[in-house]
Amino acid sequence: MYKLSAVTKNYAKGRETVAALRGVDLVIEDGEWLAIQGPTGHGKSTLLQILGGLDRPSGGIVDFDGRDLAQLREAEVTRVRAASVGFVFQTFNLIPTLSAQENVEAALVPLHVSAAARQQRAAVALETVGLGDRLRHVPGELSGGQQQRVAIARALVKEPKVLLADEPTGNLDEDTRDEIIGLLEVMWRERGLTMVLVTHDSTVARRAQRIGVMKNGRLTFRKAARAQAARTQAAGAQDAPVQAALSPLSPRSSSSASSGLQPPDLPAAKESSVDSVRADE
Numbered sequence: 626m627y628k629l630s631a632v633t634k635n636y637a638k639g640r641e642t643v644a645a646l647r648g649v650d651l652v653i654e655d656g657e658w659l660a661i662q663g664p665t666g667h668g669k670s671t672l673l674q675i676l677g678g679l680d681r682p683s684g685g686i687v688d689f690d691g692r693d694l695a696q697l698r699e700a701e702v703t704r705v706r707a708a709s710v711g712f713v714f715q716t717f718n719l720i721p722t723l724s725a726q727e728n729v730e731a732a733l734v735p736l737h738v739s740a741a742a743r744q745q746r747a748a749v750a751l752e753t754v755g756l757g758d759r760l761r762h763v764p765g766e767l768s769g770g771q772q773q774r775v776a777i778a779r780a781l782v783k784e785p786k787v788l789l790a791d792e793p794t795g796n797l798d799e800d801t802r803d804e805i806i807g808l809l810e811v812m813w814r815e816r817g818l819t820m821v822l823v824t825h826d827s828t829v830a831r832r833a834q835r836i837g838v839m840k841n842g843r844l845t846f847r848k849a850a851r852a853q854a855a856r857t858q859a860a861g862a863q864d865a866p867v868q869a870a871l872s873p874l875s876p877r878s879s880s881s882a883s884s885g886l887q888p889p890d891l892p893a894a895k896e897s898s899v900d901s902v903r904a905d906e
């Protein structure tokens with residue numbers, strides 16, 4: 626799905642330059658769930674924005690299904706983003722004056738879906754996230770967890786290949802966090818999505834197959850508990866289940882989160898720098 630080579634990103638800050646990414650190499654397989662942790666200000670959101678074509682790298686290659694997002698013309702990047710990438714943000718980023726239904730429909734406008742089909746698909750998407758009875762509510766009339774469900778419906782209604790989530794549970798209490806991660810997990814498993822989830826929360830990160838840690842603009846990896854446990858369980862049995870357990874699209878047991886390597890504890894969530902959504906999402 627993705628193959629990043631030597632990706633750098635520098636931001637000009639007055640006369641100084643901030644090196645947000647300092648040479649990131651990353652391969653993300655189709656159907657993989659990758660979590661990214663790391664201290665605040667170390668490049669996580671920057672990486673996610675580059676994966677989603679919301680921003681361009683200063684150098685390197687961002688191969689997305691055979692096309693280098695760093696080289697594509699802006700209109701083409703916009704097209705890729707509208708068709709193939711769903712975003713979910715910490716602050717939900719719903720349009721406050723639009724109903725849940727209209728917020729979800731908005732994601733289909735750039736794809737030239739007819740009004741009738743938009744309505745129908747948005748209603749189905751909201752039904753899928755458990756909000757079939759809240760179609761006409763505006764965001765202010767919904768709880769935080771419900772607003773995030775609307776945002777997930779908006780991200781998924783266009784049936785993207787990739788879901789990029791930046792601190793999707795950062796504004797939610799623990800129970801709601803667990804609900805939202807459970808929902809994302811179901812969507813990931815049932816739709817064969819590729820998912821990249823930035824989080825400060827180790828409980829959330831451990832649900833992924835692989836955990837990357839961003840530090841000083843560089844990315845390193847540790848195996849997530851889920852993959853580790855799958856391997857441990859299968860050890861001593863046949864080889865085939867090992868492959869099956871580690872394959873991105875195979876069903877997994879949620880109990881696997883309790884053993885294996887643990888990611889480091891990281892600082893508590895803070896406001897994400899990505900708090901505005903582009904008009905085409």
Ligand SMILES: Nc1ncnc2c1ncn2[C@@H]1O[C@H](COP(=O)(O)OP(=O)(O)OP(=O)(O)O)[C@@H](O)[C@H]1O
Pocket residue numbers: 636637638643644645663664665666667668669670671672839895896897898899
């Ligand atoms: N538009 C910008 N202009 C200048 N500097 C920026 C810009 N966006 C990010 N930066 C800088 O780049 C670095 C990485 O920022 P980024 O938002 O990727 O961090 P992060 O790991 O997502 O942090 P957090 O956990 O707080 O969300 C930071 O030092 C930040 O100040």
Ligand SMILES: [Mg+2]
Pocket residue numbers: 669670671791896897898899
């Ligand atoms: Mg961030």
